Amino acid sequence: MQRRTKIAVLGAVLLLATGATGSAVAYGTDSHPPREAAALTGTAKLYRVAGDDITFTFDAHLAAKDHGNPLKATGTFRWSHYAANGEGGWAKAKVDCLVTGGKVAVVSGVITDTDLEGVEGHRVGISVHDTGGIDRLGYSWAASEDMGPKDLPKCISSAPFEKVRKGTGDFKVVPWHPDF
Numbered sequence: 001m002q003r004r005t006k007i008a009v010l011g012a013v014l015l016l017a018t019g020a021t022g023s024a025v026a027y028g029t030d031s032h033p034p035r036e037a038a039a040l041t042g043t044a045k046l047y048r049v050a051g052d053d054i055t056f057t058f059d060a061h062l063a064a065k066d067h068g069n070p071l072k073a074t075g076t077f078r079w080s081h082y083a084a085n086g087e088g089g090w091a092k093a094k095v096d097c098l099v100t101g102g103k104v105a106v107v108s109g110v111i112t113d114t115d116l117e118g119v120e121g122h123r124v125g126i127s128v129h130d131t132g133g134i135d136r137l138g139y140s141w142a143a144s145e146d147m148g149p150k151d152l153p154k155c156i157s158s159a160p161f162e163k164v165r166k167g168t169g170d171f172k173v174v175p176w177h178p179d180f
Contacts, residue, residue, distance in 0.1 A: 037067030038098055038176035040077075040105040040128055044135055044164035053082045056126065056137060058171065060095045060107045068179060071154060073098035077109060077126065089116040093124055097154035100176045103130040108140075108154045125157030128171050135169035136160035 039061045046054040056079045066072035075095040082088035093109030100106075108125040125140035138158040164171075 034064035036061050036174060037064050038062040038070070038073070038100040038105070039174035040098060040100065040107050040171065042169075042171040044137070044169040044171055046137065047163045047165045051084045052088075053080070055080050058107065058126075058128070060098045060105075060109075062098050062176065067176070070099045070176070071097050073107070076112075077107060079126075090114065091116055091119060091124075096123070098176075099155050100173050102175055103132075103173050104128070104160070105130070105171075105173045106155050106157050108152070108156060123152045123154070125152060125155065127157040127160045128173060129160040130171045130173040131169075133169075134166055135164045135171045137162045137164060137171075 040058045041060070043055065043057040046052075046056070048054060056077070058075075058077045060073055060075040060077060062070060062073045073095050075098075076092055077095065078090065078092040080088065080090035091111050091114035093111045095107055095109045097108045098105065105128045106125060107128075108123055110123050111120050114120055127138040129136040138160040139162075140152055140157045142158045142161070
């Protein structure tokens, strides 16, 4: 096959793959069900020299039909932090936004259940970098004494600055492909 023919075939394949709107058709075909538009799943423990037990678990999803609106994300996320002496607490949040780009995700939600006093009803945001090795994580309360103030906007968090404990990171990020 000559070079021009190969380029023409590749161009035709790309044209078919992008469809009329110019966005990738990654959400399914007649023979395959649509994949979700974005997701953040998995559990990992953060690394702490002092031995604190800090665990984050995510089950956040953006359905294929909602691929244009990250505010329609659903699911929950949960975290706990216990010091070596057993003191600490846990919280669970209902997802209200999920944005992913490549292997990075930002999810936010409102705390619905917790044993921590005064934080139920607060919005929190968490970021994850799925490195395929030692994943990273960040959280909105990193630069604040408050855990997610009530006026924190949706899908806001800090950079994923924390490292997860080796062997515990199984975060999975499904990248979002908005129609831009």
